[in-house]
Amino acid sequence: MPSVPLDGPRAHDDSGVSSSSATPLLQLRAITKSFGAVQALKYVDLEVPAGQVTALIGDNGAGKSTLIKAIAGIYQQTSGDILWNGDVVHIHTPRDAEHLGIATVYQDLALCDNLDVVQNMYLGHEVLRHRTLDEIKMELATKKVLAELSVTTVKSVRQKVASLSGGQRQSIAVAKAVMRDSKLVILDEPTAALGVSQTAQVLQLIKALASRGIAVLLISHNLNDVFAVADRIAVMHLGTLVSSGPASDYDTASAVDLITTGGSVRSGSAMTPSS
Amino acid sequence: MSASPVTPDPQIETPHDGPLQEVWTQVKGLRRGDSGMVPIVIGIVVLVAYFQIRNSLFLSAGNLVNLFVQATTYILLGMAEIWLLLLGDIDLSVGYVSVLGGATAVILTDTQFHWPWYLAILAAVLVTTTIGALHGALTILLRVPSFIVTLAGLLAWEGVLIAVVDAQGTGGTIPTQEKLLYDLVNTNATPLWTWLFFAACVLGAMITILSRDRRRRASGLQVQPFVITVIKLAAMAAAALALILIFNTNRGVFFGGHRTNLEGMPWAIPVDVIMLAGGTFFLSRTKAGRYLYAIGGNVEAARRAGVSVNRYRLMAFMLTGFTSGVAGLLYVSRQGGVSDNLDSTLVLYAVAAAVIGGTSLFGGRGKIIHALIGGLIVAIIYNGMGLLSINAADEYVAIAVVLLAAVAVDSLARRGSEVTR
Numbered sequence: 001m002p003s004v005p006l007d008g009p010r011a012h013d014d015s016g017v018s019s020s021s022a023t024p025l026l027q028l029r030a031i032t033k034s035f036g037a038v039q040a041l042k043y044v045d046l047e048v049p050a051g052q053v054t055a056l057i058g059d060n061g062a063g064k065s066t067l068i069k070a071i072a073g074i075y076q077q078t079s080g081d082i083l084w085n086g087d088v089v090h091i092h093t094p095r096d097a098e099h100l101g102i103a104t105v106y107q108d109l110a111l112c113d114n115l116d117v118v119q120n121m122y123l124g125h126e127v128l129r130h131r132t133l134d135e136i137k138m139e140l141a142t143k144k145v146l147a148e149l150s151v152t153t154v155k156s157v158r159q160k161v162a163s164l165s166g167g168q169r170q171s172i173a174v175a176k177a178v179m180r181d182s183k184l185v186i187l188d189e190p191t192a193a194l195g196v197s198q199t200a201q202v203l204q205l206i207k208a209l210a211s212r213g214i215a216v217l218l219i220s221h222n223l224n225d226v227f228a229v230a231d232r233i234a235v236m237h238l239g240t241l242v243s244s245g246p247a248s249d250y251d252t253a254s255a256v257d258l259i260t261t262g263g264s265v266r267s268g269s270a271m272t273p274s275s
Numbered sequence: 276m277s278a279s280p281v282t283p284d285p286q287i288e289t290p291h292d293g294p295l296q297e298v299w300t301q302v303k304g305l306r307r308g309d310s311g312m313v314p315i316v317i318g319i320v321v322l323v324a325y326f327q328i329r330n331s332l333f334l335s336a337g338n339l340v341n342l343f344v345q346a347t348t349y350i351l352l353g354m355a356e357i358w359l360l361l362l363g364d365i366d367l368s369v370g371y372v373s374v375l376g377g378a379t380a381v382i383l384t385d386t387q388f389h390w391p392w393y394l395a396i397l398a399a400v401l402v403t404t405t406i407g408a409l410h411g412a413l414t415i416l417l418r419v420p421s422f423i424v425t426l427a428g429l430l431a432w433e434g435v436l437i438a439v440v441d442a443q444g445t446g447g448t449i450p451t452q453e454k455l456l457y458d459l460v461n462t463n464a465t466p467l468w469t470w471l472f473f474a475a476c477v478l479g480a481m482i483t484i485l486s487r488d489r490r491r492r493a494s495g496l497q498v499q500p501f502v503i504t505v506i507k508l509a510a511m512a513a514a515a516l517a518l519i520l521i522f523n524t525n526r527g528v529f530f531g532g533h534r535t536n537l538e539g540m541p542w543a544i545p546v547d548v549i550m551l552a553g554g555t556f557f558l559s560r561t562k563a564g565r566y567l568y569a570i571g572g573n574v575e576a577a578r579r580a581g582v583s584v585n586r587y588r589l590m591a592f593m594l595t596g597f598t599s600g601v602a603g604l605l606y607v608s609r610q611g612g613v614s615d616n617l618d619s620t621l622v623l624y625a626v627a628a629a630v631i632g633g634t635s636l637f638g639g640r641g642k643i644i645h646a647l648i649g650g651l652i653v654a655i656i657y658n659g660m661g662l663l664s665i666n667a668a669d670e671y672v673a674i675a676v677v678l679l680a681a682v683a684v685d686s687l688a689r690r691g692s693e694v695t696r
């Protein structure tokens with residue numbers, strides 16, 4: 001494990017209320033978003049600390065996508081504040097988000113199939129030497145990042161992305177975010193289209209990200225994946241954030257209750273998942 | 276998960292096992308669509324063999340040089356087309372736009388205007404580049420397919436061309452007055468210059484390839500086996516030598532008891548080579564070139580990566596205009612002027628040359644050298660059928676069949692690459 005000093009997940013286990021010891025990397029305060037008469041987000045408060053995996057779960061239409069698009073600069077919130085390292089920031093465009101160090105990996109991954117791994121990793125950020133592309137520098141850096149993230153299944157960084165498997169493509173998209181020194185990586189359903197072994201591969205990558213001190217915001221429908229990697233869980237229901245806290249406070253049954261009804265009648269520890 | 280994070284040296288690339296491995300990679304590439312040059316080279320060999328058997332004059336030096344000159348127009352127009360094909364766009368007007376550029380040069384250097392040749396050439400290329408920019412601006416601003424904008428261009432520029440040529444009052448044809456413009460295709464460099472030119476080309480390619488390999492090896496990166504590099508360079512040198520021998524053969528005819536002197540390469544050849552080298556450098560070594568591939572591969576990915584897609588689309592349209600301008604200069608040189616009776620098949624041969632050479636119609640895949648190879652194939656068919664006195668109707672059908680075959684291969688390769696995911 002890389003020696004990134006961080007507050008461990010257990011450092012402030014106080015159920016979402018900010019502790020005095022450290023400011024979370026990203027804080028959302030009373031975020032609302034309306035599309036005409038439809039209120040997609042209703043006063044959402046959320047904290048995403050560095051070095052941890054925060055899972056955002058909820059049913060279709062719960063507002064997960066709207067929320068991450070507000071963070072990524074695609075939508076602007078109707079009201080409420082976004083705090084970055086404790087300071088209020090205004091994210092108007094995806095570029096603004098990128099400058100802060102926020103990288104979003106959408107489900108469609110946005111890779112160019114006709115380019116190789118190195119070319120995709122550096123797309124839009126090419127390294128130049130004498131005003132021409134410095135392929136050697138880019139290839140070395142790509143290999144280094146992939147090795148650091150233990151992405152070992154990609155045979156050659158000079159192979160076209162079209163020839164990679166789904167898990168490998170996901171890995172490349174995530175590694176691209178790391179390459180840019182992103183501080184917060186938002187992953188939208190990273191395992192949705194993957195098989196068992198490729199899912200394991202991507203989950204391991206997500207843990208590697210957090211261990212580098214990167215804040216990860218993971219959107220997923222798959223509760224197995226969420227419980228496998230998440231340090232913290234936030235549940236959304238009909239545009240409201242109904243619950244958030246350390247992953248250890250939840251189990252599958254209570255999470256399902258929160259997702260479907262917005263409230264849990266069962267206490268988390270009393271119920272063990274039977275299904 | 277096979278590897279653990281504590282592997283001392285995480286080897287991402289497996290070293291090649293040797294030439295055999297290389298061949299196997301090529302074979303696998305065939306099925307993925309990166310078929311490389313193998314099927315095309317086989318096609319050329321088959322075509323050449325067929326025509327040579329039917330008419331032994333086909334491989335004579337005189338005919339081969341003629342073939343290269345014929346190919347020049349197709350090659351340059353094919354290059355012009357590739358800039359847009361890479362984006363998944365197309366320009367249907369390159370034929371008339373290029374002739375319009377040529378006409379500009381012919382008219383500006385004639386007895387009425389007396390422009391010096393360099394200004395006239397500059398003006399010609401400026402005209403075609405501006406037309407390219409206009410097509411690009413319309414395509415981007417109106418958000419219409421480039422197919423439609425350039426179809427309109429196809430009609431409009433033919434009209435403009437006829438009007439411009441007829442306005443000169445020379446009865447529908449304007450002969451080239453400027454010697455340099457005429458000489459581009461119709462006269463030859465001396466045998467010594469031919470030698471020097473090809474030697475410089477081979478040396479340049481050699482230095483480029485070897486120094487890149489050396490830098491990669493010094494950085495600890497994978498390099499293709501030295502044997503392969505040597506074979507490639509040797510093949511290149513052999514091809515250059517063959518071309519030198521063809522060009523430097525005296526192709527003069529016996530006339531009144533003694534032979535006229537006709538040797539050396541036509542000046543059109545270095546123009547082709549310079550455009551090829553420049554275009555290849557642009558596409559493979561510059562940021563802008565990389566973005567053309569990215570936009571053609573996945574517009575959304577390029578946009579999210581911060582590439583200003585419209586700017587680079589406009590640039591591609593202008594490059595198409597520029598390259599067709601150069602093609603037009605060689606075209607009017609070969610024709611000895613311009614006429615209002617136009618060859619409407621030029622654009623079809625341009626697209627055919629690019630696609631037969633291996634550039635995809637769907638965007639994202641293609642190289643400048645494809646135009647060279649495709650243009651040569653078109654010229655081989657055209658020239659060979661001419662030698663066999665096959666009529667024009669059959670000739671059109673033959674080229675159509677080759678084009679269809681090339682597009683079918685392109686389409687199948689694309690489908691194949693979608694399946695492998």
